[in-house]
Amino acid sequence: MIDPRVASGLRDLPPSVMIPRERMLTEFRKTFSLFGYLPIETPHIERMEVLTGKGAGSEEVLRQIFDVTNKGGTPGELALRFDLTVPLARFVAKHVNELGIPFKRYAIGSVFRGERPAKGRFREFLQCDFDIVGTEGVVADAETAQVIHDALSAAGVPDFTITLNHRKILDALMDGFGLADRTGSVLRALDKLAKVGRDKVVAELVASAGLSDDQAARLLDFVESGRGGVDVLDAAEAVVGGHPGGSLGIARLRQIMQLLETAGVAPERLAIDLGLARGLDYYTGVVFETTVKGWERFGSVASGGRYDNLASLFTDRKLPGVGASIGLDRLLALLEEAGWLKGVSAPVQVLVANFPGVDPATSIQLASRLRRTGVGAEVFPEPLQIGKQMGYGSSRGHRLAVIVGPDELAAGVFNLRNLATRQERKAIPQASLEAEVAQTLQSLEEGGSA
Amino acid sequence: MIDPRVASGLRDLPPSVMIPRERMLTEFRKTFSLFGYLPIETPHIERMEVLTGKGAGSEEVLRQIFDVTNKGGTPGELALRFDLTVPLARFVAKHVNELGIPFKRYAIGSVFRGERPAKGRFREFLQCDFDIVGTEGVVADAETAQVIHDALSAAGVPDFTITLNHRKILDALMDGFGLADRTGSVLRALDKLAKVGRDKVVAELVASAGLSDDQAARLLDFVESGRGGVDVLDAAEAVVGGHPGGSLGIARLRQIMQLLETAGVAPERLAIDLGLARGLDYYTGVVFETTVKGWERFGSVASGGRYDNLASLFTDRKLPGVGASIGLDRLLALLEEAGWLKGVSAPVQVLVANFPGVDPATSIQLASRLRRTGVGAEVFPEPLQIGKQMGYGSSRGHRLAVIVGPDELAAGVFNLRNLATRQERKAIPQASLEAEVAQTLQSLEEGGSA
Numbered sequence: 065m066i067d068p069r070v071a072s073g074l075r076d077l078p079p080s081v082m083i084p085r086e087r088m089l090t091e092f093r094k095t096f097s098l099f100g101y102l103p104i105e106t107p108h109i110e111r112m113e114v115l116t117g118k119g120a121g122s123e124e125v126l127r128q129i130f131d132v133t134n135k136g137g138t139p140g141e142l143a144l145r146f147d148l149t150v151p152l153a154r155f156v157a158k159h160v161n162e163l164g165i166p167f168k169r170y171a172i173g174s175v176f177r178g179e180r181p182a183k184g185r186f187r188e189f190l191q192c193d194f195d196i197v198g199t200e201g202v203v204a205d206a207e208t209a210q211v212i213h214d215a216l217s218a219a220g221v222p223d224f225t226i227t228l229n230h231r232k233i234l235d236a237l238m239d240g241f242g243l244a245d246r247t248g249s250v251l252r253a254l255d256k257l258a259k260v261g262r263d264k265v266v267a268e269l270v271a272s273a274g275l276s277d278d279q280a281a282r283l284l285d286f287v288e289s290g291r292g293g294v295d296v297l298d299a300a301e302a303v304v305g306g307h308p309g310g311s312l313g314i315a316r317l318r319q320i321m322q323l324l325e326t327a328g329v330a331p332e333r334l335a336i337d338l339g340l341a342r343g344l345d346y347y348t349g350v351v352f353e354t355t356v357k358g359w360e361r362f363g364s365v366a367s368g369g370r371y372d373n374l375a376s377l378f379t380d381r382k383l384p385g386v387g388a389s390i391g392l393d394r395l396l397a398l399l400e401e402a403g404w405l406k407g408v409s410a411p412v413q414v415l416v417a418n419f420p421g422v423d424p425a426t427s428i429q430l431a432s433r434l435r436r437t438g439v440g441a442e443v444f445p446e447p448l449q450i451g452k453q454m455g456y457g458s459s460r461g462h463r464l465a466v467i468v469g470p471d472e473l474a475a476g477v478f479n480l481r482n483l484a485t486r487q488e489r490k491a492i493p494q495a496s497l498e499a500e501v502a503q504t505l506q507s508l509e510e511g512g513s514a
Numbered sequence: 515m516i517d518p519r520v521a522s523g524l525r526d527l528p529p530s531v532m533i534p535r536e537r538m539l540t541e542f543r544k545t546f547s548l549f550g551y552l553p554i555e556t557p558h559i560e561r562m563e564v565l566t567g568k569g570a571g572s573e574e575v576l577r578q579i580f581d582v583t584n585k586g587g588t589p590g591e592l593a594l595r596f597d598l599t600v601p602l603a604r605f606v607a608k609h610v611n612e613l614g615i616p617f618k619r620y621a622i623g624s625v626f627r628g629e630r631p632a633k634g635r636f637r638e639f640l641q642c643d644f645d646i647v648g649t650e651g652v653v654a655d656a657e658t659a660q661v662i663h664d665a666l667s668a669a670g671v672p673d674f675t676i677t678l679n680h681r682k683i684l685d686a687l688m689d690g691f692g693l694a695d696r697t698g699s700v701l702r703a704l705d706k707l708a709k710v711g712r713d714k715v716v717a718e719l720v721a722s723a724g725l726s727d728d729q730a731a732r733l734l735d736f737v738e739s740g741r742g743g744v745d746v747l748d749a750a751e752a753v754v755g756g757h758p759g760g761s762l763g764i765a766r767l768r769q770i771m772q773l774l775e776t777a778g779v780a781p782e783r784l785a786i787d788l789g790l791a792r793g794l795d796y797y798t799g800v801v802f803e804t805t806v807k808g809w810e811r812f813g814s815v816a817s818g819g820r821y822d823n824l825a826s827l828f829t830d831r832k833l834p835g836v837g838a839s840i841g842l843d844r845l846l847a848l849l850e851e852a853g854w855l856k857g858v859s860a861p862v863q864v865l866v867a868n869f870p871g872v873d874p875a876t877s878i879q880l881a882s883r884l885r886r887t888g889v890g891a892e893v894f895p896e897p898l899q900i901g902k903q904m905g906y907g908s909s910r911g912h913r914l915a916v917i918v919g920p921d922e923l924a925a926g927v928f929n930l931r932n933l934a935t936r937q938e939r940k941a942i943p944q945a946s947l948e949a950e951v952a953q954t955l956q957s958l959e960e961g962g963s964a
Contacts, residue, residue, distance in 0.1 A: 068608040068828040071561045071592055076605050078613070079552035086543070086553055093536070097861035098885045100892030102529035103536055107520055107638050108558060108594075108624055109580070117516045127585055130559070132594065134580045134628030134637075142521055144558075144582065155526055158518040163528070164909065166895050174558060178584030187584075188557050201896035203874045210882070326875040327882045378518040411547035424653045425776040432660070432777045435548045442550030445616050445651035459614065 073179065073187035084405050085396055089172060091218040092192055092390065096170040099211055101194045104169045106151040108176075112143045117377040120150045128177040130187075144176035148193045148389070156197050157378030165198025165383070184397065195387025197374055202316060204386050205350045205370060206323035212354055212366045212388055213329050219395070220404060223357040224365070226333060229340035230317050230350050231369075233300060236310025237286055241279050249273035251341040254287060262288075290338025293331065294321045300338060313349075320350060348372040352388055356398055365395045412440035413505055415457035415483070417467040420447040426468050430478065430497055434466075437498050439505070441466075458483045463508055464501065468494075480504060523629065523637035534855050535846055539622060541668040542642055542840065546620040549661055551644045554619045556601040558626075562593045567827040569796075570600045578627040594626035598643045598839070606647050607828030615648025615833070634847065645837025647824055652766060654836050655800045655820060656773035662804055662816045662838055663779050669845070670854060673807040674815070676783060679790035680767050680800050681819075683750060686760025687736055691729050699723035701791040704737060712738075740788025743781065744771045750788060763799075770800060798822040802838055806848055815845045862890035863955055865907035865933070867917040870897040876918050880928065880947055884916075887948045889955070891916075908933045913958055914951065918944075930954060 070076060077085070093103070109132050116126055125146050132142040145151050148171045156167060172192045179185050194211060196204040209226050216224055238247050253268040262284055269280040286303055290296050297314050304310030317336060324334060342351040349370030356365060368388025375383050399405050416431045418424050424443065431441040442462070444453045450467065457465050465481040472478050472491070480500060481488040492500050520526060527535070543553070559582050566576055580594040595601050598621045606617060622642045629635050644661060646654040659676050666674055688697050703718040712734055719730040736753060740746050747764050754760030767786060774784060792801040799820030806815060818838025825833050849855050866881045868874050874893065881891035892912070894903045900917065907915050915931040922928055922941070930950060931938040942950050 065829070066563055066567045066827050068564070068604040068825075069561070070557055070604075070608075071559060074557035074559055076557070076609065077555040078609060079554060079619070082553035082555055090540075098888075098890045100862040100865075100890060102861065103532035104529060105527040105532055107524035107526070109521060109524055109626070109638060111519070111521045113516055114518070129585065130592075131583045132580050133583075135577055137628065142580075154518040154520075158520075159526065159528060164906070166906075168892070169529070176559070178587065188559065196895055199895040201868070203868055203878065203893050204895040206878065207893065207895070210878075214885075323875055323878055327878045375518075377516050379515070411552065412550035415550075418651070418653055424651075425773055428653065428656065428660075428773055428777045435664075438548075440548045440550060442618070443653050443657065445646055445649040445654040445657070447651070456614070456616075 071187075073181035073185070075186060075188075081396070083411060084399070085392065088219045088392060088396065089192070092172070092215050092392075093170070095211060095215040095218050096194050098214075099168070099207060101168045101170040101196075101211075104152075104155060104171055105173065106145070106148075106155055106171070108144055108174065109142050110145050110151060110154070112141055114154050114378075115143050115145065115150055120153075120377060121146055125177065128179055130176050130178055146177050147175050148173060148191045152193070152195060152197075153375040154378055156383060157375040157381075160198075160379070160381065160383070166204070167197045168195070169197070170194040186393070190392050192390040192392050193387060195374075195385055197383050197385035197387075199386075200384050202319050202323065205316070206320045206327065208350075208368060208386050208388050209320065209324055209334070209352055210327050210329060212352065212368075212390070213324075213333060215390060216354065216366065216395075219399075221356055221365075221395070221399070222404065224333065225335050225355055225357060226329075226366075227335045227337045227340055227353045227355070228317060228320065228350060229337055229342070230313035231348055232309040232313035233304060233317075233338055234287075236304040236307035236313065237283060239307060239309065240304065241275065241283075243274060243279075246273045246275075250275075250283065254339045255341045257284075257287070257339065287339035290336065292336060293334075294318060294336065296336050296338070316350065342367055342369055346371055350386070356395075356402075359398050359402060362394055362398045364391070365398065366390045412442045412460075413463050414439060414441040414501060415453070415460075415462040415465045416441055416443045417450060417453050417465055418444040418447045419450065419467065419469045419473075422447075422468065422470055422473055426473060426494075427466075430466055430468070430494065433497055434501060437502065439498075439501060454481065454483065464504060466497070466501070482508075521637075523631035523635070525636060531846070533861060534849070535842065538669045538842060538846065539642070542622070542665050542842075543620070545661060545665040545668055546644050548664075549618070549657060551618045551620040551646075551661075554602075554605060554621055555623065556595070556598075556605055556621070558594055558624065559592050560595050560601060560604070562591055564604050564828075565593050565596065565600055570603075570827060571596055575627065578629055580626050580628055596627050597625050598623060598641045602643070602645060602647075603825040604828055606833060607825040607831075610648075610825075610829070610831065610833070616654070617647045618645070619647075620644040636843070640842050642840040642842050643837060645824075645835050647833050647835035647837075649836075650834050652769050652773065655766070656770045656777065658800075658818060658836050658838050659770065659774055659784070659802055660777050660779060662802065662818075662840070663774075663783060665840060666804065666816065666845075669849075671806055671815075671845070671849070672854065674783065675785050675805055675807060676779075676816075677785045677787045677790055677803045677805070678767060678770065678800060679787055679792070680763035681798055682759040682763035683754060683767075683788055684737075686754040686757035686763065687733060689757060689759065690754065691725065691733075693724060693729075696723045696725070700725075700733065704789045705791045707734075707737070707789065737789035740786065742786060743784075744768060744786065746786050746788070766800065792817055792819055796821055800836070806845075806852075809848050809852060812844055812848045814841070815848065816840045862892045862910075863913050864889060864891040864951060865903070865910075865912040865915045866891055866893045867900055867903050867915055868894040868897045869900065869917065869919045869923075872897075872918065872920055872923055876923060876944075877916075880916055880918070880944065883947060884951060887952065889948075889951060904931065904933065914954060916947070916951070932958075 130144040133139045266280045269275045347369035351369035353364040354366035370386040416427045431443045434441040467479040477491040582592040583589045716730045719725045797819035801819035803814040804816040820836040866877045881893045884891040917929040927941040
């Protein structure tokens with residue numbers, strides 16, 4: 065006998081997880097489509113050199129790559145993708161001439177990383193990415209935040225904050241210090257601010273990034289006063305407004321915030337954080353992170369930003385763009401812990417009994433009629449004791465059972481049982497099945513939401 | 515520069531393929547759900563012993579397995595799944611106590627086989643499976659065909675035939691010959707009937723399966739007269755009706771055909787073929803194949819059957835069931851070649867221009883208003899020449915463009931351009947945007963379908 069366990073770090077997703085996940089994905093697809101993003105799919109398996117090309121993934125990610133080899137194949141040639149961005153870059157480089165630009169795509173798919181297994185960390189997880197490639201327009205920057213906003217709203221997240229920054233603003237400050245090449249170390253140090261506190265970050269900035277004590281203090285003042293609404297940009301302007309990059313970054317953020325307001329995104333859903341580091345080596349313009357209010361400890365559930373050149377590994381053509389990725393699994397875990405997944409039931413409302421000794425033809429016919437009106441209906445597959453069938457229905461979350469025993473069959477009627485209250489209305493004419501079921505479901509719905 | 519090609523036997527799916535594919539999957543999910551099948555997902559990576567256990571896959575499939583290894587991992591421990599049935603068996607064995615039976619699930623996901631690349635054969639392809647596990651009921655047999663019927667109808671396939679057989683009928687004939695253990699060889703020979711003709715099959719039956727000339731001829735007569743409507747079962751009954759298995763198989767097929775008629779499946783959509791071999795070593799009861807009328811050369815687009823014991827590799831518990839798999843990629847290729855994918859356009863109907871020199875705020879606002887009414891709207895991301903923006907819209911399949919230039923901005927109006935005819939209605943008040951666009955799209959729709 066073989067042990068039916070999954071491999072370490074992997075998992076099965078049962079219906080209780082998949083039903084809300086599918087609903088959320090349906091909302092995401094709908095949102096992406098409403099904005100004109102088109103679906104694409106790339107293989108789970110890529111050629112190794114595509115994934116390991118310079119800058120494709122961080123060293124950490126590259127250490128986590130899964131090799132793939134078929135019998136007779138050469139080891140080291142193929143691997144499982146670790147994100148959807150490198151495949152997008154390859155896809156765009158390959159197909160840009162047919163597709164034209166701007167090219168707006170979304171992609172939803174599993175990615176694989178051989179991380180050390182830990183709670184909440186999986187070696188296979190789903191990414192939901194959307195990007196506009198081939199444009200530097202500010203409209204695309206604002207739209208990226210708007211899509212995050214609309215997608216999370218559609219998914220039923222009650223309150224969240226999209227935090228924005230622009231990479232050129234901190235660059236300008238560092239340039240003013242004569243330390244433009246140290247931005248990477250500075251961002252790495254700043255990333256720890258919430259965790260280790262100001263004093264330790266100052267120490268690291270001095271030790272690792274080569275700032276003077278005074279510079280480190282000014283930088284932290286700049287970052288710490290750089291959190292809030294669009295007005296924090298006034299103070300930043302006084303510091304780096306004279307620098308071309310700083311001025312550009314500030315103007316761009318102002319414009320994005322204004323366009324988002326126009327688009328109907330409530331100002332309290334947006335925040336600026338001039339210390340937001342997102343995407344160290346990759347993003348070059350605006351960057352985004354999204355946290356759910358009261359659940360910030362889950363980290364960002366939707367992140368992204370603007371890049372200068374997506375596909376430089378694969379083509380000479382310069383392809384700037386902007387996009388983001390929604391962390392579906394993290395979001396689901398959060399919604400579940402917050403109790404916001406309530407009301408998610410089985411996809412089928414009605415169980416049609418398979419009465420012992422009665423030809424199941426009538427049950428099949430009644431169920432088919434309900435489905436034609438869009439009401440999910442399941443015929444119990446075996447003529448077990450009716451009590452067992454009702455127990456199945458209650459435990460799966462069916463709300464109603466339609467029962468036709470020998471007497472009902474002869475009289476052309478059915479009984480309708482409420483599986484929660486166990487109340488049963490008897491001898492309803494079969495001809496009025498659809499109307500009776502629709503009406504009963506509706507009154508349950510109203511009762512349930514009252 | 516790295517070549518952006520995909521590995522041999524793999525492929526990118528551009529929007530022109532993905533849009534109809536997503537639509538079809540949405541219809542399939544809806545159909546499965548209406549019947550009470552619940553979604554599950556298992557990892558793409560399984561432990562090797564799960565996939566290679568006795569009987570899990572044919573020798574051919576096992577030769578095509580992709581090994582998976584992460585850095586520091588041991589080669590030979592993990593592999594990519596080659597179907598969704600073995601993972602279902604493992605899943606059910608692992609979770610049957612929480613889930614209870616009957617358990618109805620559907621699963622949609624990529625599977626991997628290192629086949630020799632050839633036209634139309636890919637090393638990664640999508641399977642869409644649905645099964646009821648834990649029941650021997652005839653209702654589940656009939657429902658499987660009904661789900662195939664409803665799913666293909668919902669996907670827009672105009673005419674198709676679901677062919678049924680029961681494995682015990684041919685077994686009974688072979689048992690009558692005293693050759694019950696040769697059924698496998700017989701089915702393999704029969705499988706070639708359409709391709710090589712009767713004489714060669716007779717020769718193979720004699721040479722490989724050990725039938726006498728007379729037995730081979732009687733077997734072929736039986737099979738060749740065993741194709742048609744439910745009435746072909748009368749002739750079969752005369753031959754094998756005295757055999758307990760034969761009698762059971764014939765009665766079961768009759769009952770399934772009758773239940774399907776009750777469920778509203780048109781009789782001309784169903785056929786019986788007593789030579790249908792499907793699932794040599796696996797199925798034990800009813801089997802199904804589905805071909806599209808006039809496109810039989812594409813082979814079966816939806817196949818399945820009943821099995822006695824799904825998860826015997828992983829558990830002592832006997833779990834009979836029935837299910838099928840829809841060949842989505844094959845079906846899409848067929849629909850495309852048949853020209854039945856026409857009318858599939860970009861997911862967005864409206865392009866909102868980004869007029870040079872005009873603040874894009876109004877465009878973003880108008881697009882947001884349209885989306886709130888469920889009409890997809892895309893704002894062109896950069897203020898390029900209007901002619902270029904219109905060219906983008908025409909080539910992507912947008913139907914209408916909303917244009918606000920400086921004069922329109924000042925007057926609070928917009929122009930509405932039909933991208934196909936290039937006709938433009940000028941100076942429509944912005945307040946009536948939603949109504950005007952909805953009405954214009956509807957008249958285009960009516961014009962288009964006339």
